[in-house]
Amino acid sequence: MRHIISLLMENEAGALSRVAGLFSSRGYNIESLTVAATEDATLSRMTLVTAGSDDVIEQITKQLNKLIDVVKVVDLSDGEHIERELMLIKVRALGKDREEIKRMADIFRGRIIDVTDKSYTIELTGTGSKLDAFLEAVEHGSILETVRTGASGIGRGERILKV
Amino acid sequence: MSTELTGAEITVRCLQKEGVDYIFGYPGGAVLFIYDELFKQDKVKHVLVRHEQAAVHAADGYARSSNKVGVALVTSGPGVTNAITGIATAYMDSIPMVIISGQVPTYAIGLDAFQEVDTVGITRPCVKHNFLVKNIDELATTIKKAFYIASTGRPGPVLVDIPKDVSQQKTEFIYPNSVTMRSYNPVTRGHAGQIKKAVQLILEAKRPMIYTGGGVILSDAAERLTELVQMLGFPCTNTLMGLGGYPATDKQFVGMLGMHGTYEANMAMQHCDVLIAVGARFDDRVIGNPKHFFNEDRKIIHIDIDPSSISKRVKVDVPIVGNVTDVLDELIKQLKARKEKPEQTVLDSWWTQIDTWRARNCLKYDRSGTVTKPQWVIEKLYEVTEGNAFITSDVGQHQMWAAQFYKFDLPRRWINSGGLGTMGFGLPAAMGVQFANRGNVVACVTGEASIQMCIQELSTCKQYNLPLKIINLNNRYMGMVRQWQEFFHGNRYAESYMDALPNFVKLAESYGHVGMKIERPEDVEGALKEAFQLKERLVFMDFITDQTENVFPMVPGGKGLSEMILV
Numbered sequence: 001m002r003h004i005i006s007l008l009m010e011n012e013a014g015a016l017s018r019v020a021g022l023f024s025s026r027g028y029n030i031e032s033l034t035v036a037a038t039e040d041a042t043l044s045r046m047t048l049v050t051a052g053s054d055d056v057i058e059q060i061t062k063q064l065n066k067l068i069d070v071v072k073v074v075d076l077s078d079g080e081h082i083e084r085e086l087m088l089i090k091v092r093a094l095g096k097d098r099e100e101i102k103r104m105a106d107i108f109r110g111r112i113i114d115v116t117d118k119s120y121t122i123e124l125t126g127t128g129s130k131l132d133a134f135l136e137a138v139e140h141g142s143i144l145e146t147v148r149t150g151a152s153g154i155g156r157g158e159r160i161l162k163v
Numbered sequence: 164m165s166t167e168l169t170g171a172e173i174t175v176r177c178l179q180k181e182g183v184d185y186i187f188g189y190p191g192g193a194v195l196f197i198y199d200e201l202f203k204q205d206k207v208k209h210v211l212v213r214h215e216q217a218a219v220h221a222a223d224g225y226a227r228s229s230n231k232v233g234v235a236l237v238t239s240g241p242g243v244t245n246a247i248t249g250i251a252t253a254y255m256d257s258i259p260m261v262i263i264s265g266q267v268p269t270y271a272i273g274l275d276a277f278q279e280v281d282t283v284g285i286t287r288p289c290v291k292h293n294f295l296v297k298n299i300d301e302l303a304t305t306i307k308k309a310f311y312i313a314s315t316g317r318p319g320p321v322l323v324d325i326p327k328d329v330s331q332q333k334t335e336f337i338y339p340n341s342v343t344m345r346s347y348n349p350v351t352r353g354h355a356g357q358i359k360k361a362v363q364l365i366l367e368a369k370r371p372m373i374y375t376g377g378g379v380i381l382s383d384a385a386e387r388l389t390e391l392v393q394m395l396g397f398p399c400t401n402t403l404m405g406l407g408g409y410p411a412t413d414k415q416f417v418g419m420l421g422m423h424g425t426y427e428a429n430m431a432m433q434h435c436d437v438l439i440a441v442g443a444r445f446d447d448r449v450i451g452n453p454k455h456f457f458n459e460d461r462k463i464i465h466i467d468i469d470p471s472s473i474s475k476r477v478k479v480d481v482p483i484v485g486n487v488t489d490v491l492d493e494l495i496k497q498l499k500a501r502k503e504k505p506e507q508t509v510l511d512s513w514w515t516q517i518d519t520w521r522a523r524n525c526l527k528y529d530r531s532g533t534v535t536k537p538q539w540v541i542e543k544l545y546e547v548t549e550g551n552a553f554i555t556s557d558v559g560q561h562q563m564w565a566a567q568f569y570k571f572d573l574p575r576r577w578i579n580s581g582g583l584g585t586m587g588f589g590l591p592a593a594m595g596v597q598f599a600n601r602g603n604v605v606a607c608v609t610g611e612a613s614i615q616m617c618i619q620e621l622s623t624c625k626q627y628n629l630p631l632k633i634i635n636l637n638n639r640y641m642g643m644v645r646q647w648q649e650f651f652h653g654n655r656y657a658e659s660y661m662d663a664l665p666n667f668v669k670l671a672e673s674y675g676h677v678g679m680k681i682e683r684p685e686d687v688e689g690a691l692k693e694a695f696q697l698k699e700r701l702v703f704m705d706f707i708t709d710q711t712e713n714v715f716p717m718v719p720g721g722k723g724l725s726e727m728i729l730v
Binding site for chain 2: 009010013014017018021025055058059062063065066068069070071163
């Protein structure tokens, strides 16, 4: 099953490699990983998307907690949560396609953030499946380039991950 | 205005403050300033090894036999890469250790400088934690943290990498009395509610079994464990890492369990209805195939300080996360407070069953021949040393025979590489043991293959006059490899024979030690007595043993505990 795990860790050089190393050395699956400093510059917040049986996910959270630099770990999938991913997509936009792609971007609440006479660059945020749906909707041949951030997640309501 | 110290001075002062009496190391370019400071003082005594792997094994043996943090000092690049095997060995067995490594100067890092290696990167998977100190102002606190992390929670090796320029720069020296880290707060006490559940299961048990591992040794909980086991009247088994956690000569001890465990220990483990696992981790060499293990129904109580050890290979019913000593204290307290006791008649019939398994006499071997049996040597070693020696071992058949036939009544007397299985561990570890236990008898049980992996340390032993006794069980084979080839690879002994062996007697003599070659079984006891009377000398005893002897019982890889091959 897919899980989205959030963690806070000391913002130290090499902290990311400790997490990445743990996943590769123990053979855990890693679908995406995003990391950046928080409002407290000494802390980094990481969101990991992984998949595995309950036993594997239990081991993953335990092993993450065991890393000395890791301050807190939560499995966001244990409760209500929100997740978002950002995608930038450059598509060929010529002739009648120009209007069609603009309309498609509007439907998905994307924004066109760069324009040339041959292409649009669209910014789109949402869940991973929404971004997938957009990619499905756009004619495959017209996609010039895509870049996705991987999911970031946060608990709903009063669920807070803080030191 | 306080005086400022260099990074090198600070490093040495930190070691003094931590009460470190011995460090094991090898100098090199990146650590020269630190060596210079070591030279100027005499509180921290440096032991010069002949290879960095041995420095780490020696620090390891020191730690295992003393419950103090072992300390090793190595230079950058090859100093570190040579140390890796030692670090990984300590990591697998959760040994508290601090490794200080030199690094190229900060301005040269990343430029492929001479003797540069990404030490933090290369050691990361085999340390509990590591640090690269780029700022002199963080040096003292980092060393404090290293000792704190190494010795608390589930212990392990921690490496501090110090660039050469940092060891040269100056700052004010402030050594904190303690450190707190928001990201590291190891649990000690177990959850009282969980312990209560465990008590209930224990009191209702019909076929109980207590299975204990290295955690009992590391936590110095042997006395508590003994109290618990004797109070309950339950059978107790130890893992390879846990030997000495419960007195091996006691009747409630059913021997070591696992791949080469006793028949009675493995059968009791498989057929018990309540299993109390204490500081042990159900690894593949202990329970064999986990699926087969669950062919029988049982409740499992698991006490361990590391949450990730719980429910890793087997599902448990009552997990208790905590320091073994504290948890056992609470468990004993709660048991004493209860009026009920385990039902004696039920327990008696369980013991009757265990005694029939015991009657198989699974460790029997042929004592009639004219060739020396390796088991015989260990039995005699036990008798001659009256069970009081510190025994280190290398890895292979001799290790298993030592574990089976030397009856350890005390913790920290059996020193071996259980997790990583590092050949070459025995001799350097014995050096560390001897430094930590001056005046005590230390013997290294080894084989002609293992001993050659760190034999250069005979030179270190001479330099420091370490009167070790080396028991070399020489069968001219990598015995355990040969045994597997005999059982599972159609007797094709691929590269497991040792040809062109040195004359160990002359070799020992050339290093300035005493060498003995013992070929006949009737000479074993006399030779051992003679050797152990040479209290000031290292004696290398080359026992020529049966080439075809195998270690029994054996649970083949992938098989269940009750599927042992017996003699």
